[in-house]
Amino acid sequence: MLEMFPGRIGQAILLILVLCAVAIGSRLALRRKWKARAISGIDKLDSWIKHASQLNRSVFFSPGTAGVGSTDTLAALALLRYVAKLCVQNDVKLIIANADLNVQQVTEEILKNAYDEAGKSDKYNVDCVRYLSGSIFAYAAGVMGLLRRERPALNIFLGAFSAESLEVAEAGRSAALYQFGGTSSIDQLPFFLATCDLTLLAGELYAAQSYLTNDPWDISRTVGEDVGKVIAILLILAGTILISLGNEFILNLLNL
């Protein structure tokens, strides 16, 4: 027999509501060919990679320290595809440092595919994609050493980070010309804001791919996310007003 877990019915209703909003928003955006809002400064990525090419310096990419199960990592890997393509086009060495073994295999594939698609398979070097350590501070130590030795022109830190974010970003700051960070970990965002020239804040990390590729399908999904956020804002406003008036309807609904 089917029965709902108590305390989760409200969540399920909300989830279905948000998913429907995402679907409707996506369809609308696809039909009306909406454009993604510009994410401030992200266009500079192209010029930074070109500058790295002119200086004959490399680009460093860190997809964070979480596994492939983390949505931050997946968003970072989506952006890695774009960065890898640019680096291969401009003949810039891309160094990727991983803290997770499954991510290591995915990043190897991504970089290899980028070289294959550009017809430069002979230039692919498997040593550019390195697994450092699963322990976050051992990873941080490895990245700090790598940044000081390789001296890349551009450091990109995207994905899920914990306490090591400031160490790698600060160490990279002294060596690199530009730094680009992005995470949805709210603890680490202030550190990236203080050390990076450009930071993607939380939701921007997920939206960045759609903005860069300008693919209508990706943009439509980003619009869908925004519709979900509108629902959340309306719920919060309605809930706040009702609670202030002594009505606990929305609270009871969410606690079902």
Added chain:
Amino acid sequence: MTAKQKMTPYELLLQIVIFATGFFYAFTYYVKVSTPVDLQAIADNSLAYLTAMIITAFAIGIINLTRIHYRNIKLKRPDWKFSIALLGSLYGMAIFSMISSPFQLDPQAMVIPVWLINFIQPIWSFMYYNVMISINTSIFSLLAFFIASAAFRAFKVRTLESTILLVAGLLVIIGEAPIADLIWPGFSAIQNWIMLVPNTAGQRGILIGAALSIIAFSARRMIRYS
């Protein structure tokens, strides 16, 4: 992959598996099904199998590390001596941990001789508590210096927003110091208020936004392979 690109049969199969698995876990989280099949037990057991699969990835990682550092040693690349230290500590610690540690394979000494366990135990303890903890703690401690230099750079009176950030940041830093209360008790009260009210409000906003992005992101991965 864009909307215009068609999926190959392999990609379609993969997408069906991804969707079915994702939907299954979401369904079993909200709906309890005990008859005719206990879906919750299936979900829990399959997570255990997933753990086993993830652990095999460690073997691949160890092979990867060994391959890279063995080549460093063989070709005498720069810093090849550190590669010896890495491989030595990797395999040494693994073997010692299996013999005598909280993770030992034979805690009741049914197979491994007791004298070997007792011999290895102080070595493992030294390597773990005196070396590994000290090294990890030292790297973590670098944060103190980096936070100081980052704060020094970030807290500047350039605009109104950065001034508000500066004032709030300074009040929290001073309030966090245990001695601050001896200077003026108001410091910790202000720090508490900043942490409990504006900080919590901002964190909640980012948390909700990120959670919604994750829902939409995960939903689109379930629907469309890319």
Added chain:
Amino acid sequence: MTKLNLETDPRPLYLLLIIVITVPVLSHTILPVPVSDTTRAVYNFIQNLAKTKPNSLVVLSFDYSTSLVPELHPQAIVVTEQLFSLPLKVIFVAQWVDGPALTDAVLDTIDKGSKKYGIDYATLGYIPNIATLIGMTTNIQQFFPVDTRGNPTSSLPIIQEFPAGKQASLLVTFTGGEPGVDNYLQYWQTPFGIPIAAGAPAISAPGYMPFYNSGQLVGILISMRAAAEYEFLIHEVDISGAVSAMVAQSASLLLVAILVILSNLAFVLQRSKRKGRP
């Protein structure tokens, strides 16, 4: 004379920090530490629990690695010390791989008094996945057939008395990140209403404030400072070494604050000079 620019070359700042931290640590200066509300909440909850429900079960989860030992290990020591001095039973688990070894380190540090292994406390070890975390709420023996010492859990009196994790009256998690508090909130607190307290490093603690505000967490221990506050509460000053580090911590924080104020004063004066020039 070379101009000092701490933004491009922060080494003088680092040197000052080293001096300001090292001198108080070496001199072992101890000063009283005011107790914060979030720390007192955890302490009071445990004290009340011992009074109202003696011999009830408390689960301690060691969810941190060796790198977070300075911040979380002192918290673990003082909380375990308090629990072992009260009529409460304790089960130790860990969501992080280093947890079991750190549990042993804590147990070697504290005074166990008359507490006996297997009767008053037990160390179950590492929780490898979510399935185990969920499953142990209903059946500990199935998911932990043996403890970290190789004993069958079915033979331990504490497990016979509390065969299911949901019988716990409190769970305290010393959490360095994920997996950590989030899992316990989702799978222990929400379905079973088990009160949860968290010990967190200073970097993560602000993120847990919403949960404390909403009552989902009974209290939060924030960084080594909470351990120092706790030492005064349980009257075991410097058992974990936290109190003697507080002067160093205060000095370094105040140094950073003073330097930031001075640099901004210099910045403002420079700007007004430039504006004043024709």
